Amino acid sequence: MRANVFHRPNEIRLEEVPRPQAGFGEAVIRITLTTICGTDLHIVRGEYPVKPGLVIGHEPVGVIQELGEGVTGYDVGDRVMTGAITPCGQCRACLSAQWAQCGHEHGYEALGGWRFGNTINGAQAEYLLVPNAQANLAKIPNELSDEQVVLLADIASTGFSGAESAKIKIGDTVVIFAQGPIGLCSTAGAKLLGAWLIIGVESDPVRMKMSKQMGANIVLDPKQCDVVAEVKRLTSGGADVAIEALGLQETFENCLRCLRPGGTLSSLGVYSGKLAVPYDAFAAGIGDYRIVTTLCPGGKERMRRLMSMVQSGRFDPTPLLTHRFSLEQIVEAYDLFGSRRDGVLKVAIKP
Ligand SMILES: [Zn+2]
Numbered sequence: 076m077r078a079n080v081f082h083r084p085n086e087i088r089l090e091e092v093p094r095p096q097a098g099f100g101e102a103v104i105r106i107t108l109t110t111i112c113g114t115d116l117h118i119v120r121g122e123y124p125v126k127p128g129l130v131i132g133h134e135p136v137g138v139i140q141e142l143g144e145g146v147t148g149y150d151v152g153d154r155v156m157t158g159a160i161t162p163c164g165q166c167r168a169c170l171s172a173q174w175a176q177c178g179h180e181h182g183y184e185a186l187g188g189w190r191f192g193n194t195i196n197g198a199q200a201e202y203l204l205v206p207n208a209q210a211n212l213a214k215i216p217n218e219l220s221d222e223q224v225v226l227l228a229d230i231a232s233t234g235f236s237g238a239e240s241a242k243i244k245i246g247d248t249v250v251i252f253a254q255g256p257i258g259l260c261s262t263a264g265a266k267l268l269g270a271w272l273i274i275g276v277e278s279d280p281v282r283m284k285m286s287k288q289m290g291a292n293i294v295l296d297p298k299q300c301d302v303v304a305e306v307k308r309l310t311s312g313g314a315d316v317a318i319e320a321l322g323l324q325e326t327f328e329n330c331l332r333c334l335r336p337g338g339t340l341s342s343l344g345v346y347s348g349k350l351a352v353p354y355d356a357f358a359a360g361i362g363d364y365r366i367v368t369t370l371c372p373g374g375k376e377r378m379r380r381l382m383s384m385v386q387s388g389r390f391d392p393t394p395l396l397t398h399r400f401s402l403e404q405i406v407e408a409y410d411l412f413g414s415r416r417d418g419v420l421k422v423a424i425k426p
């Protein structure tokens with residue numbers, strides 16, 4: 076089969092690799108649509124290490140090609156998707172409701188639930204082996220197209236979780252730093268959870284416009300204003316919730332500075348190097364602040380819930396799919412996505 080293989084930093088190639096076969100509890104799906112994540116860019120740039128020879132990508136939509144023994148309630152030919160994170164559903168982490176930190180059957184492991192394109196072959200290929208299929212294959216309702224569900228695997232699940240982990244309440248004020256695909260989904264999540272004022276922070280004009288479309292009341296351009304002062308003014312003293320969706324010291328710190336005492340910083344960013352908490356922004360540790368982090372929730376029940384949101388018309392992720400490529404053009408797709416040219420938000424990749 077054809078697959079996008081990571082060889083070394085800045086070297087990925089579409090090449091021929093063996094097609095996977097389903098063992099006990101596993102399934103093979105024929106990929107009909109996938110996409111590229113910002114995390115894949117970190118891998119390609121050598122900022123997140125994976126082993127050479129790995130097929131990357133973690134956002135699969137497809138059709139069941141083969142079912143291993145022990146997987147029941149599915150048929151070959153069923154349209155399915157899985158989350159980017161594939162919890163086993165049986166380990167200590169999973170049974171403690173920490174599915175994303177699934178421990179490969181023994182205890183806990185940070186990022187352990189993230190397997191596709193991390194610890195096992197991923198979705199940017201013609202076929203994909205799904206581990207723990209019973210816990211992860213989510214059937215796609217007939218009315219939903221591949222394009223309507225592909226972004227639920229990771230960015231919508233992650234973006235919404237940033238809002239959910241913050242425990243946003245009806246009437247809250249929320250500021251979201253960065254309106255890339257995940258930040259945009261956090262904006263949509265904050266709206267669904269009942270925030271009255273949603274402030275996006277973004278300077279790219281395409282993303283600023285999309286931020287309004289996803290539910291922001293106001294979008295502040297950090298190149299044009301003092302965001303912290305402006306948020307404090309708009310919220311009469313500080314936001315209830317600040318969501319960090321970029322992964323930089325500056326935005327993390329500004330999130331903290333935008334909060335009212337007792338407010339919640341919900342961090343989705345993936346940081347590199349050192350991350351510091353300035354004592355003044357943190358009221359020396361006694362400002363009743365809450366800092367929470369979340370890795371993309373996965374599993375078939377999470378996917379079913381997200382698909383229900385799309386099916387009912389309460390959330391539409393399709394405006395975020397701005398460009399379309401075949402699997403054969405994937406290196407070109409990476410180049411466009413990585414350079415953020417041409418107003419790109421997410422690219423659809425069709426094998
Ligand atoms: Zn991702």
Ligand SMILES: [Zn+2]
Nearest residue numbers: 163166169177
């Ligand atoms: Zn587990």
